[in-house]
Amino acid sequence: MMNKTGFDSQKYISLQSEKIRQRIHSFGGKLYLEFGGKLFDDYHASRVLPGFQPDNKIRMLTELREQAEIVIAINANDIEKNKVRGDLGITYDMDVIRLVDVFREFGLFVGSIVLTQYTGQPAADLFRERLQTMGLRVYRLHYIPNYPSNIAGIISEDGFGRNDYIETSRSLVVVTAPGPGSGKMATCLSQLYHEHKRGIKAGYAKFETFPVWNLPLKHPVNLAYEAATADLNDVNMIDPFHLEAYQETTVNYNRDIEIFPVLRAMFESIYGECPYKSPTDMGVNMVGKAIVDDQVCRDASCQEIIRRYYKTACAVKQGLARESELNKLDLLMRTLKLNLHDRVPVEPALTLAHATGEPALAIELTDGQVITGKTSTLLGAASPAVLNALKALAGIPDEVKLISPAAIEPIQHLKVSHMGTHNPRLHTDEVLIALAICSADDDNARRAMEQLAALKGCEAHSSVILSQVDEGVFSRLGVNLTCEPAYQTNKLYHH
Secondary structure: OOOOOOEOHHHHHHHHHHHHHHHHHHOOOOEEEEEOOOOOOOHHHHHHOOOOOOOHHHHHHHOOOOOEEEEEEEEHHHHHOOOEEOOOOEEHHHHHHHHHHHHHHOOOEEEEEEEEEEOOOHHHHHHHHHHHHOOOOEEEEEOOOOOOOOHHHHOOOOOHHHOOOOOOOOOEEEEEOOOOOOOHHHHHHHHHHHHHHOOOOOEEEEEOOOOOOOOOOOOHHHHHHHHHOOOOOOOEEEOHHHHHHHOOOOEEEHHHHHHHHHHHHHHHHHHOOOOOOOHHHHEOOOHHHHEOOHHHHHHHHHHHHHHHHHHHHHHHHOOOOOHHHHHHHHHHHHHOOOOHHHOOOHHHHHHHHHHHOOOEEEEEOOOOOEEEEEOOOOEOOHHHHHHHHHHHHHOOOOOOOOOOHHHHHHHHHHHHHHOOOOOOOEOHHHHHHHHHHHOOOOHHHHHHHOOHHHHOOOEEEEOOOOOHHHHHHHHHHOOEEEEOOOOOOOOOOOO
16 A cells, blocks of 8 residues: 555644744744755655645745745856756756746745846846846856855955845745756855844844754765655765764765855854854754654655665766766665565566566556556557546456557547658547546446546556657656666667
């Protein structure tokens, strides 16, 4: 059974919002909160902490909406390079505009946009003008040589002093960004410098969901974070500063631990003292306090690590990832004594593929039932697997055909004869459109369509790398898909 709950979202929202209020109060009424990771659509957290809702963090912020304003940071170099978000396929500058819309939809006030590492990049200037025509306030943080090591130069009029002062009006300033390397921390620290010059008391805190500071170092939830950041080579570590200060073992990650002495020196340069004794002290994360079933979260995290292994193995096969990333994931699996076949749909998919000599796909439903689909002259393996799963969920006998071959053949003719497609088999999006059309007149097709939402949270495995179209459909349906790192054919070009 996959629908067990290990995390209490309501408890989390309550604890987290109260923790942030306390931190605001401890600094005299103004806090710059660096928000790491995704503010919404955090599907990694929802997979490793069953019960965590993908929009929990932004729902938590809506509890503080009267106190909070959002500042979005974007690196001017990322604008110049047209850097793209891999998960969304849009450039960072377009994502900034998207983020503004999303935050406003939740009733959150977006105060300004900040261009960091600004050196007069033409594309950044054009973007600034575009944002200003939209009625948004835009500020610039200049590139500082030898940041962050040259503390004397940074904490000076030639360093942070050159930056624009961001006008803020709320007690909680949430600094977020479209992705890593956007300059969130530099934005917070620059503001502290300018606030201090103006005699305004303000503090800084960091919000990172993972690693979870009050879980063991090798807890699967924390190791799943290492798996998710294998491309960044993040490593979870015991926080040595916290251990020395409090004789308490907590978990942080290498980049925060490495930068802490620099941050401490910056705070001392600005305020004369550092309010924190460790990187863990800087954090406000309460995720660990809302775990209600540790074993459920352990099991879910182990499954996430296996999924990450398969995803990276396919990326290596496609030339999109390094072998070293896969080696790290292999080490994480060995640490937890995990096997690829610990993922339930793997064995049924491979067994059917071996028996038929063609690609196959298996789907594990949330009740534990496993449904398979094989390749035919009409359909690729993913399509019958989805149709068979819908039939099982709707209680429709297996022998019932939801879409008749007579309805599929004209679509194949259209693809091959008129659309220039060499593969006549229908992809999952085409099959679902055909099913939707049939549902107008066929009761079984209608009942099957009504079960589409029940596929969310199911697990699927394919014996070959699927097309981008099929992968996209599984993603939109909320199905966690993995694939064997192998192509159906030996062609060099796969689309």
